[in-house]
Amino acid sequence: MQHLKEIRKRQGLSQEGMAMQIGVSISYYEKVEGGFKNPSFQFLVKLKKSFGEKVDLNKFF
Template structure:
């Protein structure tokens, strides 16, 4: 999920910080960001609730 990675970097967060913000394990988040795992609907909702400025359409373009 290249957009998620770019968003995280622009927010100045590490992968660990992003995982903590979303209440995910570091490993799970890393797999998601590197396209080894797709986020569930629940995780997508968490992303949008925590980071309202994120463009969800860009997440689905990938």
């Protein structure tokens, strides 16, 4: 998922760091970013809470 990767890179985080930042498992995060799993609503809420206005949730749909 390109948008998620862009957010992570702008923050200067590894996949592990991003997963820890938003409170999800590393394996789940990797699957979402890799496009193998769709993000859950809870995932998107955690992402938005962590990064606020820097996240355009419309790009996930």
